[in-house]
Amino acid sequence: MKARVFVTLRSGILDPQGKAIEGALKSLQIDGVKSVRQGKLFDVEIEAQDPAAAKALLQQACQKLLANQVVEDFEVEIS
Amino acid sequence: MKARVFVTLRSGILDPQGKAIEGALKSLQIDGVKSVRQGKLFDVEIEAQDPAAAKALLQQACQKLLANQVVEDFEVEIS
Numbered sequence: 001m002k003a004r005v006f007v008t009l010r011s012g013i014l015d016p017q018g019k020a021i022e023g024a025l026k027s028l029q030i031d032g033v034k035s036v037r038q039g040k041l042f043d044v045e046i047e048a049q050d051p052a053a054a055k056a057l058l059q060q061a062c063q064k065l066l067a068n069q070v071v072e073d074f075e076v077e078i079s
Numbered sequence: 080m081k082a083r084v085f086v087t088l089r090s091g092i093l094d095p096q097g098k099a100i101e102g103a104l105k106s107l108q109i110d111g112v113k114s115v116r117q118g119k120l121f122d123v124e125i126e127a128q129d130p131a132a133a134k135a136l137l138q139q140a141c142q143k144l145l146a147n148q149v150v151e152d153f154e155v156e157i158s
Contacts, residue, residue, distance in 0.1 A: 006120055021121070021144065030140050032126045032133075039120035041085055042100070045113040054111075061109050065100065 001046050001054050006075045007067045008039035042066060051078045080125050080133050085154045086146045087118035121145060130157045 009015050018036040025033050044061075048054035055076050062074040088094050097115040104112050123140075127133035134155050141153040 008120065008122060018121075024144055025140055028140075028143050030136065030143065032136050033140065034124040034126055036124075037122045039122060041087065041118035041120040042097075043087060043116045043118060045115075047111045047113055057109065057111055061104055061107075061112065064107050064109065065103055 001048055001051070002079050003044045003046055003054055003058055004077045004079065005042040005044060005058055005062060005066060006039060006077070007042070007062070007072050008074075009037060010071055010073055013071045040066075054078050080127055080130070081158050082123045082125055082133055082137055083156045083158065084121040084123060084137055084141060084145060085118060085156070086121070086141070086151050087153075088116060089150055089152055092150045119145075133157050 015037045017038045021036045021038065022033060025036070044058065046054045046057060048057055055078055058076045062076070063069065067074040094116045096117045100115045100117065101112060104115070123137065125133045125136060127136055134157055137155045138153075141155070142148065146153040
């Protein structure tokens with residue numbers, strides 16, 4: 001089973017990397033981008049009986065390893 | 080308009096960070112994860128007339144800045 005995990009900064013947490021990208025896009029004359037926030041993405045292959053079990057497994061992986069829940073949120077998408 | 084850009088390593092390109100995560104999950108007794116590949120995620124807010132224009136703008140941003148197309152692929156998702 002394939003899944004994708006998204007880890008993003010919580011709103012209110014500063015994202016200097018996103019700000020740097022906004023500046024770089026402006027200097028490349030790519031206009032129209034109002035804001036950028038960078039996050040992480042994990043493409044995971046799992047062995048699980050059903051999508052619900054896969055989701056539970058990945059939520060556990062996020063809580064224990066992939067996301068720092070003080071400053072980050074995560075989403076799990078089973079495909 | 081909001082959009083999400085995914086930048087992932089092309090298949091065949093080694094991902095040592097993903098391998099490290101696989102190892103860490105095993106040592107945390109989170110079993111069932113067969114493979115992990117890490118990528119980047121950008122949450123972007125754009126000013127564009129329509130979704131097609133937004134997509135074109137972000138494809139340009141990926142080609143010029145966000146993705147290194149020698150080793151990375153990108154996907155743009157307008158929401």
